[in-house]
Amino acid sequence: GAVVSQHPSRVICKSGTSVKIECRSLDFQATTMFWYRQFPKKSLMLMATSNEGSKATYEQGVEKDKFLINHASLTLSTLTVTSAHPEDSSFYICSARDLTGQETQYFGPGTRLLVL
């Protein structure tokens, strides 16, 4: 089956620093990737839709200057949390939709971010 990887799986950083999270589709090409955020005991919330070669579409309430998304190739999207603060601590999950147009989104294993 289709595999999506995320790196790193866990990161601890100091407040004020920036953190980059990578999302890769390993065995398929993805024109569209999605970034989600999950708080404890809460639903996964879609943050933004990332389209290869174009600007990401952010959901209402998500700061685009805070969460920078780059989808430079058909297999890689990155999420950079800039000037991280403790309230940015969360579980970030990406998903990818393959080029064949199948509806299924394949999810990465997630990245746990802790900002001290």
Next chain:
Amino acid sequence: KQEVTQIPAALSVPEGENLVLNCSFTDSAIYNLQWFRQDPGKGLTSLLLIQSSQREQTSGRLNASLDKSSGRSTLYIAASQPGDSATYLCAAQGGSEKLVFGKGTKLTVNP
């Protein structure tokens, strides 16, 4: 705005029991509905996807049904096993590809 609700929030059953997880959604204009499994601290594993034109899907001991008109889906797990312990999430997908997730049902199957 689509809202997805899952009941119960947590469920504990003895091994071998059959069980049903419930998912309801407010906007029936969905493209599909998916059920996922999430283990603690892990990502999501897709279990079943039901297209809007379908009534149910089956995979092994899992059966998911969809009733668009009533805005409901159920996930039936037969002969539950301790390895089934996880959080089960349902998500409704609209035409914009966006998935709207419920908060999940945390299932514990006791040996």
